[in-house]
Amino acid sequence: MTLEEAKGYLLRRARELGLQAEVLFQEERELSLRARQGVLEEIKEARQGGIGLRVVAGGKVGYAYTEELSEAALEWALAEARDNALLSGKGGFLPEGRPLGSHDLLGEGLSAPLEAKKEAALALERTLREDPRTRSVLMGGYQEREVRVALASTQGAEGAFRTGLAGMGGSLVMGEGASLKQGWDFRLAKEFHALDPGRTALEIRERTARLLNARPLPTGRYRAYLEPKAMAGLLAVFAQALSGKNALEGKSRLLGRIGEQVASPLVTLVDDPTLERGLLSRPFDAEGTPARRTVVIEKGVFKTFLHNAETARALGQENTGHAHRRYRGTLDVAPSNLYLEPVGNLALTKGVLITEFMGLHAGANSVSLDFSLQALGLWVEEGAARYAVENFAVSGNLLELLQAVEALGDRLEWEVLGAAFGSPVVAVAELSFAGT
Amino acid sequence: MLQPELVEAVLRRALQGGADFAEVYAERSKRRRMTVRSGKLEEAISGLDYGAGIRLFFGTEVVYAYTNDLTQEGLLEALETLLRAKGALGQVDARGAGGLDFRKTLPQGLHTPKVPLSEKDKRFRLERLLEAEAGARISPEIKQVEASLQEWEQEVLIANTEGTWAEEKRVRTRLFVLAVAQEGAEVQTGVAAPGKSVGLELFQLYPPGEVGAKAARQALTNLRAKPAPAGTLPVVVGNGFGGVIFHEALGHLLETTSVAKKASVLADRLGEEVASPAVTYIDDGTLPHAWGSTEVDDEGRPTERTVLIERGILKSYMVDRLGHLLTGYPMTGSGRRQDYTFAPTSRMRNTFIAPGDREVEDLIAGVEFGLYAKEMGGGQVKPGSGEYNFAVQEGYIIRHGRLEEPVRGAMLVGKGPETIRKVVAVAKDWENAPGMCGSLSGMVPVEVGQPHVLVSEIVVGGRA
Numbered sequence: 001m002t003l004e005e006a007k008g009y010l011l012r013r014a015r016e017l018g019l020q021a022e023v024l025f026q027e028e029r030e031l032s033l034r035a036r037q038g039v040l041e042e043i044k045e046a047r048q049g050g051i052g053l054r055v056v057a058g059g060k061v062g063y064a065y066t067e068e069l070s071e072a073a074l075e076w077a078l079a080e081a082r083d084n085a086l087l088s089g090k091g092g093f094l095p096e097g098r099p100l101g102s103h104d105l106l107g108e109g110l111s112a113p114l115e116a117k118k119e120a121a122l123a124l125e126r127t128l129r130e131d132p133r134t135r136s137v138l139m140g141g142y143q144e145r146e147v148r149v150a151l152a153s154t155q156g157a158e159g160a161f162r163t164g165l166a167g168m169g170g171s172l173v174m175g176e177g178a179s180l181k182q183g184w185d186f187r188l189a190k191e192f193h194a195l196d197p198g199r200t201a202l203e204i205r206e207r208t209a210r211l212l213n214a215r216p217l218p219t220g221r222y223r224a225y226l227e228p229k230a231m232a233g234l235l236a237v238f239a240q241a242l243s244g245k246n247a248l249e250g251k252s253r254l255l256g257r258i259g260e261q262v263a264s265p266l267v268t269l270v271d272d273p274t275l276e277r278g279l280l281s282r283p284f285d286a287e288g289t290p291a292r293r294t295v296v297i298e299k300g301v302f303k304t305f306l307h308n309a310e311t312a313r314a315l316g317q318e319n320t321g322h323a324h325r326r327y328r329g330t331l332d333v334a335p336s337n338l339y340l341e342p343v344g345n346l347a348l349t350k351g352v353l354i355t356e357f358m359g360l361h362a363g364a365n366s367v368s369l370d371f372s373l374q375a376l377g378l379w380v381e382e383g384a385a386r387y388a389v390e391n392f393a394v395s396g397n398l399l400e401l402l403q404a405v406e407a408l409g410d411r412l413e414w415e416v417l418g419a420a421f422g423s424p425v426v427a428v429a430e431l432s433f434a435g436t
Numbered sequence: 437m438l439q440p441e442l443v444e445a446v447l448r449r450a451l452q453g454g455a456d457f458a459e460v461y462a463e464r465s466k467r468r469r470m471t472v473r474s475g476k477l478e479e480a481i482s483g484l485d486y487g488a489g490i491r492l493f494f495g496t497e498v499v500y501a502y503t504n505d506l507t508q509e510g511l512l513e514a515l516e517t518l519l520r521a522k523g524a525l526g527q528v529d530a531r532g533a534g535g536l537d538f539r540k541t542l543p544q545g546l547h548t549p550k551v552p553l554s555e556k557d558k559r560f561r562l563e564r565l566l567e568a569e570a571g572a573r574i575s576p577e578i579k580q581v582e583a584s585l586q587e588w589e590q591e592v593l594i595a596n597t598e599g600t601w602a603e604e605k606r607v608r609t610r611l612f613v614l615a616v617a618q619e620g621a622e623v624q625t626g627v628a629a630p631g632k633s634v635g636l637e638l639f640q641l642y643p644p645g646e647v648g649a650k651a652a653r654q655a656l657t658n659l660r661a662k663p664a665p666a667g668t669l670p671v672v673v674g675n676g677f678g679g680v681i682f683h684e685a686l687g688h689l690l691e692t693t694s695v696a697k698k699a700s701v702l703a704d705r706l707g708e709e710v711a712s713p714a715v716t717y718i719d720d721g722t723l724p725h726a727w728g729s730t731e732v733d734d735e736g737r738p739t740e741r742t743v744l745i746e747r748g749i750l751k752s753y754m755v756d757r758l759g760h761l762l763t764g765y766p767m768t769g770s771g772r773r774q775d776y777t778f779a780p781t782s783r784m785r786n787t788f789i790a791p792g793d794r795e796v797e798d799l800i801a802g803v804e805f806g807l808y809a810k811e812m813g814g815g816q817v818k819p820g821s822g823e824y825n826f827a828v829q830e831g832y833i834i835r836h837g838r839l840e841e842p843v844r845g846a847m848l849v850g851k852g853p854e855t856i857r858k859v860v861a862v863a864k865d866w867e868n869a870p871g872m873c874g875s876l877s878g879m880v881p882v883e884v885g886q887p888h889v890l891v892s893e894i895v896v897g898g899r900a
Contacts, residue, residue, distance in 0.1 A: 030519075036697070043521050046502040047514075048487065048777060063479070067504045068464070068486035080468075089476025089557050094571055114521060121443075136698045138820070173699055173820035180701065182820030220667050249473065250580040250616060253623060272526035299546035330481050362827040363847050367616060368623045372664070372897045373849035374825030381882030393825065393897020394849045395666075434847075434897040 001069040003027060006051055009074055014154055018096045019082060021151040024286060031314070032238030033118055034141040035125035040118060041139075049173065052327030053077050054094070057085040060190030061092030063330050065204045081166055088226060097310040098416040100159025101150070103253035103283040105350065106131060106184050109191040110144050116402050118140050120197045124168055126358045127201030133209055138182075140201065144192070149282075149324025157288035165279060165416075166192045168200065176212045181376075185229075188416055190277050211376055214390035223351030224394065224431040226411035230354045231423035237271075238398050239419065240366035243298055243333040244311030244322075251367045253399065254302055261400035262302045266343055269297040271306060271322070273336035279420040280336045289321035292423055297402075306333050337414075344410035345423055353378040353385055354394065369398040372434075392435035404429040437462045437603075438488070438506060443595045444536050445510050446490065451597055453519040455492035457757075459596040459733060462488040462506060463776045471584040472557070472565040478582075480558070487776040490515055493521065496761050500779040523621040534646060534654035538601035542717045547725050549607045549635025553587055556636050561585055564611075564644045571648030572615045577659060578652050580616035583610065583644070586631075594736035602736035608727065610873060611869065613648050617655035624844065626654030627829065631870040631881070633725045644842045646743025654811065654830050660682075662847035664831060664898030670806035671848065671894045672799050672834065677812050677869035679788055679884035684817040685824040685852025686717060687884075690752075691760025691770070691782040692745050694819040701822045701853055702750065710750045711856040714889075716791055719754055721769055721785035727870035728785040735780055737773035742768045744787075756782040774878025781877040788885030799861050799890040801837040805853055807846060807896055808832040808839055814871070815848075822851040825897075847897035855891060863888040 001009065005027045014021035025051035033251030034042040050067035055078070062085025063075040146164035149158055151197030169186030185204045189195050228232070229414055246252045263269075273282050273291035282291050287309050295303055305315070308323030324334035354377040356397065357363075364371035372395035378385040443460050452459035465485040465703050471478045489502040499522050501514040517857060568583035590606045610631025617624050628651040630642040673681055686702075694700040702710060711717070721739030723729050733739050743751050755763070756771035759782045772783035800808065808831060815826025828846035832839050868885030 037677075041497055042503070042779065043497075043518070044779070045500040045517050045521050046489075046500070046501065046777065047504070049504055061479075063481035064483060065481070066484040066486070068484050069504075073484055073486070076484065077482070083558060083615075084470075085481060087562060088480060090478050136820070138694070138699045180821045182699075182818040214699055235858035249582070251620075253621075327484055328485075330479050358818070358823070359816035359827070359847075360563055360823040362816065363825060365625065367625050370845050372827065372845045374823070374847060374849040374897065376624050388822075391849060392852070393666075393849050393895065395663075395845055395847065427691070432666065432898075434872055434895065436668055436895065 003049055003051065003069065005149070006069045006074055009077065010051065010053060013078055013151060014055060020154050022054040022094050024052040024325060024327050025150050027148045029146045032141065032143040033121040034139045035121045036137060036139055038105040038122065038126065040121065044243045050327045052325065052395065053081045054331065055085055056092060056094055059073055059091050060085045062088060064240065065327050076402045078210040078361070092310060094153055094155045095289070097153045097155040097157025097288050100153050100157065100284050100288055102159065103161040105161060105163040105281060106146060106190070110146055112192040117192065120168060120195065120284070124197035124201045127198050128170050128204060130174050131174070131205050133176055133212065135173045135175040135180065140169040141171055143167070151288050157228040159284055159288060163282065165190065166195060168195045168197055170201065170204055172204065172208060174208045174212060179212045181208050181211045186341070188279055210378065211355065212387045214388035216388040217392040218435055219433060221430050221432055224428045225348060225351060225353040226426045226428065227353065227355050228425060229415055231419060231426050232377070232415035232421035233357045233360045234398060235421040235423060236417040237360060237364040237366050237371070239335050239338060241369060244305040244315060245306035245333045247305050248311050248314050250331050253369055257302050258304065260302055261300050262399060263297055263300040264405040265300040266405050266408060267297055267402055268295065268341040269338065270295050270341060271335045271338045275337050276335040279414055279416055282336060285321045285323040286325035286331065287323035289319055289323060291321055294320045295363050302339055306335060308333050333386050333389050337420040337422065339412055340408065340424065340426065342410045342424040343408035343410055346407040346409040346427055348380050348383050350381050352389065353380050356416050371395060371398060392433050395432050395434065401428055401431065437593045439462055440538055442508050446515055447536060447595065447597050449512060450492050455494055456742055457493040457597055459491045459735070460488060460778055461595065462593045463590060465775070468492060468587045468702060469584060470561055470565060471582060472562065472569055473582050475566065475569065488778065489776040491737060491767060491779050492518060496758065497886040498758060498779060502776050507627050509581050521647060536597065537599050538595060539599045543604050543731050546731055547633040547729055549637065550823065551636040552607060553589060553607065553635050560855045564639050568613050568648040571645030572613060572652040574649055574652045575656055577617045577619050577656060578615055579618045581648065582614045583648065586612065593618035594732065594734065596736060600736040601723060602732040604731050606633065606730055607635055607849055608633050609612045609635060611642060611644060613651040615651040616654040619659055619660040624655055624658035624661060625772060626651040626658065628878055630728050632731050633727060657830055658844045661844035663843035664807070664843040664896060666898040668893050669896050670803050671891045671896065672803065672806065673889050673891060674810040675865050675887050676867040676885060677871065677888040679810060680812045680815055680871065681826055681848065681855065682717065682789060682886065683784065683884040684815040684826055685842055686856050687784045687787045688817050689819045689822060689852060690754055691758060691762055692753050692755045692765065693781045695753050696759050696762035700819045705750050707747045708750055710853065711745050711748045712859045714862045715745055715748055715856060715859050716790040718743050718790055719784055719787040724872040725787050725866065726786045726883050733769045733771045734773045737769040737771065739769040739785060740785060754782045754784060756780055772877060772880045774880055778877040781875065781878060783875060783880055784873060784882050785887070786868055786883035788866065788868055789862060789887065789889065791887045794861045794863045796863045796888045799863055799888055800839060802890065803834040803837060806834045808834050809846065809848065817852060822853045824852050825849045843898065849895045849897055852900040855894060858892045859894050861890040863867055866885045
């Protein structure tokens, strides 16, 4: 069966069985070109798709998915989803659906010829090598992903959209004397033509080389300047505390704090799935709720959690349209394009410029929001970066960090870490640094 | 899953298109996950992954495609797309004109479950999860408990133009308990997550109530823990999951994925002393029922026990097929991938420091002021510089050779090749623990392990 046929089959069978059902299908195409030493060492071109099923039986929810589209596999998925629902102890529902239309958020963004993409990958890798300090280039490359998502339910939801991303980046080891640093970066855009392999390679070189010849950092408390990449990593952790689902499950420290000042008055945090050319913009969420802009923190005041229909109802708050689900997963809540609004009052004085955090999945606790993270960075004095520092960890709590924000830069940069996270450079009054 | 004639047709077409080597990896995986919270089933999902990856070598250049369409047309279309992308279309090579003679490897059942997943119904599983949750309710400060069961039944077929034909059914189960303790505004978590290549006998090996209690005790310990001190300290690292430090700081540096590209600081060092003489480091893919064991790797080669470092001397890397082509080192059955959407790369299986001859008490008694990292969280490494970090999930201060108050939020950072030279003592109590390891070829199940070890100094990130 095709995915379309499978969708029709499942909805028809669900009705016959007296089940409410929602079918989410996703079809993905991936192209990746990895260059090394002037040749394309790996070319990957692939397609993947599958159907995710959410059913309501006896007022409870169950899930199943399949990538095999035979009748037997679809029947297996339906039976498993129904069993899972009947065993569940938690009530649930499918929202009333509506026609959502068919949207194209990608257009001709990825339609450049394969040869041009190959050339771009090779050019980026070549430029990475053209630096006397480059010891080895692990890879330089191009990657694109095109996704088609469709949603349909027995409750009347019906819609589809097409989107995608192109990206270029690489990884290299640079050295000077005995000092070695490994750098990695990736630039993403909605269009192949918006990428610039030469400039990206120079940026990766520059961002890696500036960390060479690092000195140890004495243990102490210093002002911190978080570069966008570092701040994006922290926002990805903080996003867990913004999830209505986590709030409901007692896993958010923001529970019960709507209307309170939780961050510095300079902090305004917004999630906007409708951003023009937003990396992860979408016309509707995984339950078919139309997308809209949500101000999460306004001038330091916590305004709302991010919700899907279920978490909004359970907490008695408005649904913000942040249902998230991949066909292989269950219903969750997630941001789309979450960003800190730039302010433009930043001036470097003295402290540590943090360029990157490592080990976020291990060193930051999304429930307590405590973090203790290895970082890379530069010592800043008299308004400029003086030298690199290494072998240190930064620790604190994200809520305290947000309270201590004293300046933000004027330009957003984006990182995709599941969702898209945007931030300018952020200055934090004081953080705890453990070094030597 | 696939008929030999179909696989042969695909492989022969690949050779005709100019490939030096071609491989088909087909997979059908049933996965189930059930999560219990507040005394009831919160969420359950069942799924079927179904797809195939085709990998071609042109010298050391690799092309890879995957698809969910496992019909002859589907596989051949994926292959033609690849040949087109490579620019190899139109080349017609005489190779592959003859038949391929597959040598079939039959599974020996080294890791076959004793209690198959099909033997018990979902209610049985639900009851075990409820026991885990109940086991965690050891104190009023435990406000939230989440217990989940993951089971994964993966059937794979790997065939290549050298005549390899390997099939294996891999069954894995893992119980995961998260306990959240709260007092006032303070919230801390504890985790316990045993997993093995077994069926439902997991619950006999790890009684759910005890797993729950372990997670809860850790959450309570963290609740009354003070922030960890900051600075450079001697550290006793616990056994079992404590091995994650050397998984990150050493293991990843010994994979040919980075070694072949000279992107590891330990490249070209065979025969040299790279670690303290107290350290023997082994990667064993054959340990019965271990979380990271398989009979064949994802390139169809039998897995092995590979001694990587013997008494400080570097003996072997972990070598996959591409790594072998690039370096000439013999393959070690280390080619692994998350699923059909990834080409395999060299990866760890069950990697551990072999037991030494010291008592745990001696290790602690020798420390004037330091940290006991009893349970570790996860971590990360940059093989090119050796820089690593990992989180301490449960830690205690050592003062005058005695364990004292618990501390939380400690992060250990350093450079792997330096740290491994600072392992001054290794105890006898070897244990392994399961984890998921992420790298170029996706997330794969691995075990990490060690006895207790004493490291003379590590930078401990805490509150300054």
